[in-house]
Amino acid sequence: MDNLDWLSPLSSLKYLNLSGIDLHKVTNWLQAVNTLPSLLELQLSYCKLKNFIINPSIQYLNLSSLLTLDLSQNNITSQLPNWFFNLTKDLTELMLQENNIHGEIPSSLLNLQNLRYLDLSYNKLQGSLPDGISQLPNIQHLSLYGNMLSGSNIPSTLENLSSLNYLSIGRNNFSGEISENTFSKLSNLDHLELTSSNFVFQFNLDWVPPFQLSYLYLENTNQGPNFPSWIYTQKSLQSLDLSSSGISLVNRNNFSSLIERISDYLDLSNNSLTGDISNLTLKGDTLYLYRNSFTGGLPNISLNARDVDFSYNSFSGSIPHSWKNSKDLLFINLWNNKLSGEVLEHVSDWTQLWFVNLGKNEFSGTIPIKMSQNLYVLILRANQFEGTIPTQLFNQSSLFHLDLAHNKLSGSIPECIYNFQDLSDSIAGSIEWFTKGQEYHMEYADSIRKTIDLSANNLSGEVPLELFQLVRLQTVNLSHNNLIGTIPKTIGGMKNIESLDLSNNKLSGEIPQSMALLTFLEVLNLSCNNFHGKIPIGTQLQSFNASSYIGNPDLCGAPLNNCTTKEENHKSTENEVDDSIRESLYLGMGVGFAAGFWGICGSLFLIRKWRHAYFRFVDGVRDKFYVTLMVKLNSFRRN
Incomplete structure (x- = not known):
């Protein structure tokens, strides 16, 4: 919309929702709304609004009836003006989250004595909270998450907010001591989030809170080394995040009972937890236990489990048979454990999977023909898998990261190579990404970085021509196999390739001149093959050192010996x-x-008969020529 002038005749309007409509060209949106004195609820979320500009000719804003105001998810980059909280004294819900609002929170906020819901999260607010915020008697939902607020008065401020049931103040610069006194009056608290905060937690070991939480998020807070004993008393927890909190010691019985009760989200990653939990059944649909030191077998998971990440532990044995019934699994990461067995018989039943990382274990068996058609990431690296690579795997249209390296796979690479989709989003789930001769840990699987790694197997035959036509590929590693054939000229069309390793095979022929066109190529390894001829001249290929080409006796040219x-x-x-x-x-x-x-x-000289015949022939030719000449001459004279 270019303007909101059409609102002015609607003086009786009580409810207005324009969320999701582009209003970035509307500079007078606040003035236009000011013409609606009966308005009770105004929804302008995700409208690309930029500021709180007011026409100087307007003396005041007539929004005294307004109860709900939602300006979330816009591009508001200004400060919160003092007059903003004078719009109406009856406002009960104010949503300004996910903007770029900066500066301090005005003290006029305290004018909103009826405020029940306040969300200022994901902005750039600075300074401390206004003194007296604890005097907002009706506040139930307070979210200040993800700002740059500071001060040590928060713990004492919270003590009197007795109506509070939702508190989210993490990822700020608040300080001070959090103790049982902070929560002594918060009997209605249901949701507590203190993520990445600098508070000092001082709770008595026998403290029993006056509340029963459903959601508790204490990620990246200094809780350890003991598991906070007061959390064991929370019987209604649906979500618990204690990741990166330095915890190593637990009460085994209480701990087991607690994590079995979590029905939704459980994140205990990046701690130093130990012990055998194989006899437990975890009911959550999201289970993150990665980067601990758990031993023994894997725990059972519920039928509704979707995301499971148990990577970087010391789990052993095979995958429990009960996992086979979890048909809704979308994400599974078991990287770097001591697991074994023919796990891939389970994979055939997980038809919804889009992320599979079973790398760096001792799994065996073959890769099944039937796998999920939704796969984005498949990592089976560093196991004992054998047999051939199913053709169906190379028909996965969504697959952008395929790592089957360091196994015992044999046979040829399937000829029917898939074509990458133009995916632009990152996929949740950390992976170990091997490219350019190095290992990288990535918190998110980036769909832009398309990879095929089949190195260190027993693959043979020629490399399919189709593989060198995948123009979106960035990393290709086929090294340490028994591949034969040549590099086709079409490789010059792989404009996005950054890392190419074909070393330690039996490839032959000349290096195509078209490879000089691969301007993004940072790592190249063609060593230990049977290539011959001169390395094509071009800035790209001459920029690599000799190690990229050694082991090809009949190959020459810079950077090898001239x-x-x-x-x-x-x-x-x-x-x-x-x-x-x-x-x-x-x-x-x-x-x-x-x-x-x-x-x-010699014959004429030595044989008389031949000599007489030769001279007679010469005399005959001479006489014939003479007679013919004279006849022609006499005829000419008569004429």
Whole structure:
């Protein structure tokens, strides 16, 4: 919309929702709304609004009836003006989250004595909270998450907010001591979030809170080394996040009972938890236990489990049979454990999977023909898988990261190579990404970085031509196999390739000139093959050192030893051969002439009959020529 002038006749309007409509061209939106004195609820979320500009001719804003105001998810980059909280004293809900609002929170906020819901999260607010915020008697939902607020008065401020049931103040710069006194009056608290905060937590070991939480988020807070005992008392927890909190010691019985009760989200990652939990059944649909030191077998998971990340532990044994019934699994990461068995029989039943990372274990068996058609990421690296690579795997249209390296796979690479989709989003789930000769840990699987790694197997046959036509590929590693054939000229079309490793195979032929066109290529390894000829001249290929080409005896040219000496020797040899042939030709002609000349003349000289016949023939020809000439001459004279 270009303007909101059409609102002015609607003086009785009580409810207005324009959320999701582009209003970035509307500079007078606040003035237009000011013409609606009966308005109770205004929804302008995600409208690309930029500021709180007011026409100086307007003396005041007439929004005294307004109860709900939602300006969330816009591009508001200004400060919160003092007058903003004078719009109405009856406002009960104010949503300004996910903007770029900066500066301090005005003290006029305290005018909103009826405020029940306040969300200022994901902005750039600074300074401390206004003194007296604890005097907002009706506040139930307070979210200040993800700002740059500071001060040590927060713990004491919270003590009197007795109506509070939702508190989210993490990812700020607040400080001070959090103790049982902070929560002594918060009997209605249901949701508590203190993520990445600098508070000092001082709770008595026998403290029993006056509340029963459903959601508790204490990620990246200094809780350890003991598991906070007061959390064991929370019988209604649906979500618990204690990741990166330095916890190593737990009460085994209480701990087991607690994590089995979590029905939704459980994140205990990045701690130092130990022990055998194989006898437990975890009911959450999201289970993150990665980067701990759990031992023994894997725990059972519920039928509704979707995201499971148990990577970087010491789990052993096979995957429990009960996992096979979790048909809704979308994400599974078991990287870097001690697991074994033929796990992939389970994979055939997980038809919804889009992320599978079973790398760095001791799994065996073959890759099943039937797998989820939704796969984005498949990592089976560093196991004992054998057999051939199913053709169906290379028909996955969504697959952008395929890592089957360091197994015992054999046979040829399937000819039917998939075509990458133009995916632009990152996929949740950390992976170990091997490219450019190095290992990278990525918190998110980036769909832009498309990878095929089949290195260190027993693959044979020629590399399918289709693979060198995947123009979106960034990393290809086929090294340490038994592949044969040549590099096709079409490789020049792989404009996005950054890392190419074909080393330690049996590839042959010349390096195509088109490879010089791969301007993004940062790592190249063609060593230990049977390539021959001269390395094509081009800035790209000459920028690599000799290690990229060594082990090809018949390959030369920069950066290997210069081909000039070899070429001169070759040319010299060719010239010598040409001279020898030329001399032989001339000698043969001379000998042939001499032989013919003396063969005829010698015969005439030595044989009388031949000599008499020769002279008679010459005399006859001479006489015939004379007679013919004279007849023609006499005829000419008569005419």
